[in-house]
Amino acid sequence: MKLLVVEDEHTLLQSILEYFTQEEFLCEGSATHADALNKIEDFSYDCIILDINLPDGNGLRLLQHLRKQKKDDAVIIISARDSLQDKITGLDYGADDYITKPFHLSELNARVKALLRRKYVHGTDTLELGNLQIELFSRTASCGQQKLSLTKSEFDLLAYLMNNPNRVVSRQAIAEHIYGDQSDNMPSFDFVYSQIKNLKRKLKEKGCDDLIQTVYGLGYKLSL
Amino acid sequence: MSKPLLQRNTRYLLTWLPVVLLFCSFLFYVMLRMQAHHMQEKQLLLKQENVWKTFVANKGNIEKHIIGEYDIVEATQPVALNASRDTLVYYADEKKSLPFEILTGRMQWNNTSYNLTTYVSSTEISHLIIKVFITEAFILLLLLVAIVILNRKSSKLLWKPFFSTLHAANNYDIARNQPLALATHTGTTEFDELNGSMISFVNNANTAYFNQKQFVENASHEMQTPLAIIRSKLELLINQPGLTEKSASMLQDITEANDHLSQMNRNLLLLSKIENNQFPDAGPVDVSQMLRHLLNSFQEHYEYFPALTCNIEDHVVLQANRSLIEILLSNLVNNAIIHNKENGEMNVTLSSSYLLIQNTGPKPDIDPMELFERFKKGSYQTKTTGLGLSLVKQIVLLYQYQISYQYLDGWHMIKVTFR
Known part of the structure; x- marks a missing residue:
């Protein structure tokens, strides 16, 4: 399973990558909008963990771009904004899930797995x-x-x-x-x-x- | 002691205006007297001249004495000349003396000196003086009343912008963060100035208040990321092989403290969001259903849930934001669980007009008024954030409900009145 983590905070990015590497995902990290855009263009991922506030752009634009290209990578937004409106906006843009900071890595893991199951496993779960x-x-x-x-x-x-x-x-x-x-x-x-x-x-x-x-x-x- | 402006103004006028008017009347009276006296002297002189002319023309053959008019006598004794004097003239037929003003002049005719004394009645003139004075007093009284009335009217008119400013200032509430709507063209320079400075003052206060609120929100937001980092590192750390019991217990403490911090931060953020009115979408919320559900789930996960007595009316519906009502209810219920005693009790009553939550528990060791303030909590509870009840209060304020707290015979009672 290929996973892309877009998060500008380096230490947090490291933690997420470490956790998911242990879960035997093939992980890549990206700290900027531009870098993430390149990666999305060039590869396809099973799941993308996406921070909204990036230093050089909004994560939602990345999501919009992805959906315009008809790519169906599963996307989980991780954000510090916890209002219902923000969540609705995120889901409207085509995110599959939304989780607010600070979150537990185990929770993020459970949600990623649930998403991937929904994506690949049909019928029995x-x-x-x-x-x-x-x-x-x-x-x-x-x-x-x-x-x-x-x-x-x-x-x-x-x-x-x-x-x-x-x-x-x-x-x-x-x-x-x-x-x-x-x-x-x-x-x-x-x-x-x-x-x-x-x-x-x-x-x-x-x-x-x-x-x-x-x-x-x-x-x-x-x-x- | 302070009194209304208009009343003070009237009182001032009523105190000092009569004094001034009395003094003026006195002055008027004195002047009137002087003028009258002067006029009498002129009359006496004129009469003297006329009588003497007639006397000379008739070669002394005229009546020498006419009572109340004149006396002509040969000058034998010295008398005060050319100065008017008061005197009384006795009228035999009327049997009374009347006041007269007299003037004596020394005249020469045929080598004889005569003293010619002329008379002018003082009665009429003093009657006139009295009449004029009474008229004047009446006019002054009218003037006094008119001045007071006019002054009241004009004050009311003049101070009108001031009173509307005062009214606006009284109704101003910084928490609502609205600008102060004041007229900048009142027609009076000072009031224009006052309104102008009030507006800028309020704008500054609003800005400062807004920034303050914004600061709390931004600070809480900024804290989310470091908190997330700590949390993620802790999760990785507890999964490291070779964890000893000692380090595990330290990690446990760190995890707890960090979670406490996260909770507090989230509540602070929520609080400032409510204050910033960021929960606009209100809809019908079935409070009865929500409360039952909440109580069930609390009962499920607290092993030592207090003995519960419910009296929940069906279909109590409020127009509000769903999540806020949920926070309100869960904070109140939770509060009643935390601040309970062992084997305690809890009563929940809900009707369409109020929610009453009662629970047994020790007497609060802080002032009940402070219970709803931020970070005010009884010393024995360290695991709460101290923000639960202030969240409740903020929600209550937002929807203009009322909340009251009472401690009676070992029972805490919190009542939220909806309308």
């Missing part, structure tokens, strides 16, 4: 790890042949972890993923702990032991 299997479209999960009965939040949590396998995902990232903006007002993320506890118990009951590990107080990791 399954994530697998060992004998754990989840069906995103019908929102069902099973362990081997046994179906798991999960609440909405537990399913979202499991799907999020499955999108970021073998990685430590912080509790904050999980909270934000599941509860969105509401998590802003939460005094503690203890509820993540209890959700994880329940999820672990349900997985164990169906024979998928020890898939989720707790990494000190930092977060959780789903791995075989």
